[in-house]
Amino acid sequence: MDTRDLTTFAAVARLGGMGRAARELNTVQSNVTQRVHRLEEALGVALFERSRSGARLTAAGERLLPYAARVGALLDEAGRAARDDGSPRGALTVGALETTAALRVSPLLAAYATRHPDVDLILRTGTTAELIDRVLDRELEGAFVCGPIVHPDLVATPAFEEELALLSAPGERSIAGLLGRADLRLIILRAGCSYRQRLEELLARRGIVGLRRLEFGSLEAILGAVAAGLGVTLLPRALVGPAWRGGRLATHRLPPAEARVQTVFVRRRDMLCSSALVAFQKHVTKGKTR
Amino acid sequence: MDTRDLTTFAAVARLGGMGRAARELNTVQSNVTQRVHRLEEALGVALFERSRSGARLTAAGERLLPYAARVGALLDEAGRAARDDGSPRGALTVGALETTAALRVSPLLAAYATRHPDVDLILRTGTTAELIDRVLDRELEGAFVCGPIVHPDLVATPAFEEELALLSAPGERSIAGLLGRADLRLIILRAGCSYRQRLEELLARRGIVGLRRLEFGSLEAILGAVAAGLGVTLLPRALVGPAWRGGRLATHRLPPAEARVQTVFVRRRDMLCSSALVAFQKHVTKGKTR
DNA sequence: GGTACCCATCTGATAAACTGATGGCATGGA
DNA sequence: TCCATGCCATCAGTTTATCAGATGGGTACC
Secondary structure, three states, X not given: XXXXXXXXXXXXXXXXXXXXXXXXXXXOHHHHHHHHHHHHHHHOOOOEEEEOOEEEEOHHHHHHHHHHHHHHHHHHHHHHHHHOOOOOOEEEEEEEOHHHHHHHHHHHHHHHHHHOOOEEEEEEEOOHHXXXXXXXXXXXXXXXXXXXXXXXXXXXXXEEEEEEEEEEOOOOOOHHHHHOOOOOEEEEOOOOOHHHHHHHHHHHHOOOOOOEEEEOOOHHHHHHHHHOOOOEEEEEHHHOOHHHHOOOXXXXXXXXXXXXXXXXXXXXXXXXXXXXXXXXXXXXXXXXXX | OOXXXXXXXXXXXXXXOHHHHHHHOOOOHHHHHHHHHHHHHHHOOOOEEEEOOEEEEOHHHHHHHHHHHHHHHHHHHHHHHHHOOOOOOEEEEEEEOHHHHHHHHHHHXXXXXXXXXXXXXXXXXXXXXXXXXXXXXXXXXXXXXXXXXXXXXXEEEEEEEEEEEEEEOOOOOOHHHHHHOOOOEEEEOOOOOHHHHHHHHHHHHOOOOOOEEEEOOOHHHHHHHHXXXXXXXXXXXXXXXXXXXXXXXXXXXXXXXXXXXXXXXXXXXXXXXXXXXXXXXXXXXXXXXX
């Protein structure tokens, strides 16, 4: 069973046809047909049901498909393991929540980049759910997400602890007074944001439901909107930097049980830790205890 | 990275030379050289240190080697998964302790063979340690061994419960009297036998250490030796069948804490369960509750 | 009854792998 | 010292595998 036969097989399965797979693989249809045939002959089972509209996986094909991906991932990992001589280098792709990226990761990356100049750092941002999907798909070696995370294929290590606070325009001093306003609106970063859910739970516990939502694409935009009196938001308190302190924003502290949120670093349990990643995790831990 | 490149690489690593690998792979040395070269070029690292006496793995080669085995195992498993349509067939290779094989597995296999005629059953015997090694090496799909087994890569399910008994030649009625004899010898099956250790622990608790040991290759030989008065042994009580009951052997029952031993069925956690194995485990469970 | 799209098959061209021979090199024995 | 041995690298010729492109059969849809 050849590696390329498997990737060809996977492409046919994914695209639902040999011709389409051929186009994607930059080859011709007859070639794909031949590879699939050879794979079927080697296995002794039919992998596709051919029809006028393309090729559909048989039961045997369905069983084989996950292995194609696993073999590919394993070969990838083998290459990285062989190349990785213990000194961090190459690309390190990690993910982070936008808030974590803004608040914690920048200084970390700066120190890391200085210490390990041979590593090309790539930082992707997204919501907890998006980042976890990407870690599971091996697009990211790891990610900072909103904890706690319990997943059989993931390892989570505590990285940071944040204190969330309600932010509003200045003027209202008490949370109760703030939340009592009829025209209250929630300002959130994006649809799947972990803090959005926390904010809604927090309000629900106070009997407030069904509020209007405003969605903004960046943290600065959110803070600006809050300062302009468009609504309230829930964000790490430390995120409100000096530029926003001087009376432009009001920060309402919450009881510890609601305020504290842990940011964890997750990675696939079965995936090789590159030296670059090991060093990165060391930096994170060092930064935490410091 | 090609599959054959990896197997070639593994052969060179194992045999310590390209020429030797070529002989094993039924090809010529120049070919092996070429494959290794290509692999090294693809990875960008040297995998072997060439010398007059052969080829030795570099650090990068050491890191790559385990992946060669893993990829091979995964491809194997992929093939079996694709072929396995849910109805048990093909080869099923399991292991068992000699005592378990004699006492429990034979009737099980008979019933299983009748129920699933398309399965070629292969039973290997050995000690617990040997069998576990073979399961870990994927030479066996599973094995009956002496429990309890705790291992991160293995799953163990209880299969049988045995009552061990001290066996001796007739004449001595009490265990104390039996063990008090100065010329006492232990008769054991083989070096790594799990019951041997239990027997020695049992004697040690009674202050008896440093006894002579006799080693025999088969259960029948052991029972014969015991009957002939050569020494004592520790075996499942049920193993002493009718042929040995009529006064030729004395069975000394032990307190439950020492007598009870559980036989478990172990298999690799990460390995595909073939339909033949699933059906086999079902038979085992059925036999247990019956 | 075209037309479009699908897969299977065939054929010649191209690329890759394989074989066998050769050479360099170090070692160990006569 | 010299030869035999065993090792790997390299090269050239052959065989094999892979590829691209064309063709044909089949079905669905217009």
